[in-house]
Amino acid sequence: MEIKDIYFDPAYHTEVLSFQVNNGSGFLYEVYYDEDEHQYIQLCAGNKPLVELEDECYFISTHEAFLRCGLQDDEVLPYTWDTTYTSLQDAFHKLQPLFQSLMNGEYRLMLCECIPTKGDHSFFWNSEAGYASASCTYDDMKYIEGRPLFLYPSQSVKRYNPRQVEYYEKHPEAYAVAYYIGGFGCVLLDGHHKACAAAKCGRKVKTAVIVPVRTTHMRNPLPHKTDSIQSRKWDQDIVQNCKKYMTVIDAIHIEDIDLKTAQQIADATINQNVKEIKSYDIYSIALRLYADADQRLLPYVKCYLFDDFFHIYHAELIEILSKNVNEEIQKIFLDYIIQYDNIDDDLYQILCDNI
Secondary structure: OEEEEEEEEOOOOEEEEEEEEOOOOOOEEEEEEEEOOEEEEEEEEOOEEEEEEEEOOOOOOOOOEEEEOOOEOOOOOOOOOOOOOOOHHHHHHHOHHHHOOEOOEEEEEEEEEEEOEOOOOOEOOOOOOOEEEOOOOEEOOEEOOOOOOEEEOOEOHHHOOHHHHHHHHOOOOOOEEEEEEEOOEEEEEEOHHHHHHHHHHOOOEEEEEEEEOOOOOEOOOOOOOHHHOOOOOOOHHHHHHHOOOOOHHHHHHOOOOOHHHHHHHHHHHHHHOOOOOOOOOHHHHHHHHHHOOOOOHHHHHHHHHOOHHHHHHHHHHHHHHOOOOOHHHHHHHHHHHHHOOOOOHHHHHHHHHOO
């Protein structure tokens, strides 16, 4: 096991540690197979599939994958490890037992903040239908590489323990561990209750993500028990908070805009009244600020929300603000209703629902 390099990767928007596995046990591995003109991938631990992903509908405007997830009733990996990390190097050394279970090859390790949904406002551990929308990788025929962002469970909800959730509500510094499976999707190997606590508190999940530098190996798939898929009714605060997170479509909108660029444009707009769109649109900049909980969001949005010249952006900007309403946003919505008489019915309803 050796570290090859540590560098900032703009594609993933974060610092990355590259490492090589030379004597891995291969306990954790991917299975690729074709069936009925569709391509599938399974992430497996030993002889047990953890998730199953189906790639379908290539070369359309929105390419979606579907996951059968939460298949295992028992522990995914027979290891325990420290889940607080001070750096990438610290995480690398503490996760050595896990890395020994990988296939031989090159991998990347990154420390991210992931969203505890499946990318569609659906709670990550909500396996009621057995499938969940996953990573969109095409938008108007433009390929979107994606990055670790949304989470999918490897374990059945039978393992849910409310006491563990209560513990991690008080310990947000603890990291989950996930395996990047493509697009914007990651499979949780450890940290299902950490993700539950994050959703309950309306925050993101600190996550150590393993990213394989893939080589495709076609194999026969492992069978899974269809009765492994369980469901439960989640607390309303979890359900409501999941509606506040951005979706995979939102992620595509902001994929080409890094936070620093969005902050610079917002500062110019707020401080100098420079309303130049250039290569970015107003909605995408606001969405990037929202995604990173940047304090510039409200003053930036107000620059456009009460300017008639930019009325075509009003509905989209109000939609962003309505994701996480507070007293200041309520006042903005009320002022908007007072200033404008002919508001679209649907928009008017959103405003009224959040005042």
